[in-house]
Each structure stands twice: as structure tokens, then as C-alpha cells.
Amino acid sequence: MNKEKTSFSKRGMTLEEDINETNTFYLHSNKAVIHKKPTPVQIVKVDYPKRSAAVIKEGYFKQASTTDYNGIYQGKYIDFEAKETKNKTSFPLANIHDHQVEHMQSVCEQGGICFLIIRFAFHDETYFFPAVKLFSFWNSQFNGGKKSIPYNKIKEVGIKIPFSYQARVDYLKVIDQLYF
Amino acid sequence: MNKEKTSFSKRGMTLEEDINETNTFYLHSNKAVIHKKPTPVQIVKVDYPKRSAAVIKEGYFKQASTTDYNGIYQGKYIDFEAKETKNKTSFPLANIHDHQVEHMQSVCEQGGICFLIIRFAFHDETYFFPAVKLFSFWNSQFNGGKKSIPYNKIKEVGIKIPFSYQARVDYLKVIDQLYF
Numbered sequence: 001m002n003k004e005k006t007s008f009s010k011r012g013m014t015l016e017e018d019i020n021e022t023n024t025f026y027l028h029s030n031k032a033v034i035h036k037k038p039t040p041v042q043i044v045k046v047d048y049p050k051r052s053a054a055v056i057k058e059g060y061f062k063q064a065s066t067t068d069y070n071g072i073y074q075g076k077y078i079d080f081e082a083k084e085t086k087n088k089t090s091f092p093l094a095n096i097h098d099h100q101v102e103h104m105q106s107v108c109e110q111g112g113i114c115f116l117i118i119r120f121a122f123h124d125e126t127y128f129f130p131a132v133k134l135f136s137f138w139n140s141q142f143n144g145g146k147k148s149i150p151y152n153k154i155k156e157v158g159i160k161i162p163f164s165y166q167a168r169v170d171y172l173k174v175i176d177q178l179y180f
Numbered sequence: 181m182n183k184e185k186t187s188f189s190k191r192g193m194t195l196e197e198d199i200n201e202t203n204t205f206y207l208h209s210n211k212a213v214i215h216k217k218p219t220p221v222q223i224v225k226v227d228y229p230k231r232s233a234a235v236i237k238e239g240y241f242k243q244a245s246t247t248d249y250n251g252i253y254q255g256k257y258i259d260f261e262a263k264e265t266k267n268k269t270s271f272p273l274a275n276i277h278d279h280q281v282e283h284m285q286s287v288c289e290q291g292g293i294c295f296l297i298i299r300f301a302f303h304d305e306t307y308f309f310p311a312v313k314l315f316s317f318w319n320s321q322f323n324g325g326k327k328s329i330p331y332n333k334i335k336e337v338g339i340k341i342p343f344s345y346q347a348r349v350d351y352l353k354v355i356d357q358l359y360f
């Protein structure tokens with residue numbers, strides 16, 4: 001893998017690309033083993049041409065029943081979902097699915113470190129938002145509450161994730177601070 | 181999910197199906213949160229028909245860079261690969277890829293609980309085989325050693341996984357015994 005080509009000029013990279021690079025750095029430096037799960041696909045039709053690889057000819061995207069990323073850091077189970085929003089003043093809860101919230105609740109019950117990484121593209125800020133803080137916002141939307149988390153709340157309750165050259169979304173720094 | 185239909189008559193279920201059902205039982209009874217990762221697919225061509233779901237028209241199966249299953253059990257990170265063999269006398273190491281072994285080594289270094297679940301279809305026996313026991317067999321194949329692990333070795337070093345009605349491959353029982 002050609003990590004040397006990574007440079008500060010890589011603005012405009014998506015949050016997912018930044019996290020994937022960060023995870024590759026964590027992996028190669030033996031800091032943590034955290035991977036993005038493959039996109040779930042329902043495979044309907046596959047062709048098996050002679051002397052070449054099987055080709056998926058019909059498939060559909062399935063909704064994820066868990067979060068995007070999980071793995072291990074110093075013996076602890078890590079589990080998170082990454083979301084980017086163009087919204088300036090709030091993070092719309094419609095970005096998350098109820099299956100994902102259920103999953104995050106189960107992970108918390110088992111003692112895992114579970115959180116969201118939320119990027120506000122407009123402000124160019126990326127936050128670590130603990131899952132336990134999400135649940136009350138999530139539940140209140142069904143009782144007449146807001147359908148989003150205000151940006152100011154995320155600034156207040158969340159922790160800004162530092163940027164570094166090798167770890168563009170250096171969320172383990174925040175985990176060190178909160179859980180170790 | 182209609183779990184009621186599960187019955188002892190379900191012989192002929194694959195190891196993967198048995199494990200998926202076991203994981204569903206663990207999840208619903210709040211014992212553990214362990215999922216199979218989606219099959220990695222390289223998506224090449226997608227059609228976006230009007231008023232209906234996107235259709236993948238060309239895709240390829242990618243080799244997995246990690247193991248099939250991971251999750252959390254009582255705060256501990258769980259990671260394993262499941263393999264079924266028709267071979268009577270040994271488990272061929274060709275069933276595993278070097279990326280997967282590297283992944284298992286990294287997980288062990290981080291303090292995760294990492295293992296193989298190996299089913300010998302002929303003997304109708306399913307074994308828990310700790311990853312740390314795999315590495316010496318794996319490495320010795322490149323130094324003139326065997327390209328497989330003898331069935332007797334797996335019987336000796338591994339732990340037979342008990343079958344129960346609700347947890348058809350009750351591997352947490354073995355984990356309780358070995359790690360708690």
C-alpha cells in the first residue's frame with residue numbers, strides 16, 4: 001500500500017476515506033485492529049464464466065443492521081458509525097437507522113466502547129460523540145422532541161477529534177482520554 | 181424472525197447457518213453481540229432505475245482480509261473464522277488465507293479472543309481451535325512441515341463445542357471455560 005502519497009493537500013477526502021487511512025495507520029503501527037465492514041449486498045444472480053471469475057449480474061444494497069466499523073484496541077471492543085453532514089446547525093437523526101441504534105445499545109450493555117464520528121463539512125470539524133449520549137436524543141424524537149441534535153450540543157457533549165498527518169481522524173486520542 | 185421453526189430435524193444445515201442461528205440466540209438473550217461480516221463485493225456497475233432500487237449489474241467477489249465473525253462478549257473482543265471440511269483425517273491449511281492469519285495475529289497481540297471453529301462433517305464434530313495454536317502449524321508448512329493439521333491434533337489441542345437446542349454451536353460455553 002502506498003501510504004507515502006498521502007499529503008495535507010488531500011482536502012476534499014470523505015470522512016470515510018480519512019477514517020480508512022487512519023485505521024490503516026493504526027493497523028500498520030500495531031496500535032489497533034479496526035476495519036470497515038463490507039457494504040451488505042443481497043446477491044441475486046451470479047454468472048460463472050469458464051476460465052474466469054464469477055460475476056455478480058444482479059444484486060441489491062441492503063440496509064446495514066450494525067455500524068460501519070468495529071475492532072479491538074488494547075483489549076477493548078471498539079464499535080462506531082461515521083456520518084458526515086452538510087447541515088450547519090444540527091445533525092439530522094435521519095442519518096441513523098433504528099437497527100443501528102439497537103446495535104449500539106447492545107454493544108454498550110456488553111461494555112464496548114461505542115460512539116459516532118460526526119463531521120460537519122461546513123465547519124470542517126469532526127466530533128467523537130459517545131453512543132450513550134445519543135440515546136436520549138434518539139428517544140426524545142418519538143416523544144415530540146427534535147429530529148436532530150443541535151450543532152451546539154455536539155460541540156458541548158462531544159469531543160473534537162484532532163487531526164494529524166498520519167491519523168487524519170485520530171479518534172484513539174479521544175478514547176485514551178475518555179476510557180484509559 | 182421466526183425462530184420457532186428451528187428444530188432438531190434441521191440436520192444438513194451448514195456450519196455458517198448453525199453459527200448465525202447461535203449468534204441470533206446470543207443476541208436476543210443479551211448474552212453477546214456477534215455478527216457475520218457481509219461478503220466483500222467489488223461493485224463495478226450500478227443501474228439506478230427510476231422509481232425503484234439501485235441494481236448492481238456487475239460485481240466480483242473479493243477475498244476477505246479479515247475473519248468472518250467478530251463482536252463483543254462481556255466486554256471482551258471476539259474474533260473467529262468458521263471452516264467446514266469433508267476431510268476425515270486432517271484440516272487442510274489451504275482453507276485459510278494468509279491475510280486472515282495476519283489478522284488473527286494482530287488480534288491476539290491486542291488481547292482479543294481469537295479462534296477457528298472447525299467442523300469435520302464426516303465425524304459430525306465441531307471444534308474450538310484457539311488462534312495461538314494455529315500459528316505454529318501455519319508457519320511450519322513453509323518450512324517443510326505438513327500442509328494440514330491432523331484430525332487427532334485438533335481433537336487433542338482443540339475443544340469440542342457442545343450442541344444445544346438454542347445454541348447449535350455453543351462456543352461461548354468454551355470461552356467461559358477458557359477465558360473467564
Ligand SMILES: [Mg+2]
Pocket residue numbers: 068081082083
Ligand atoms: Mg455509515
Ligand SMILES: [Mg+2]
Pocket residue numbers: 248261262263
Ligand atoms: Mg469463511
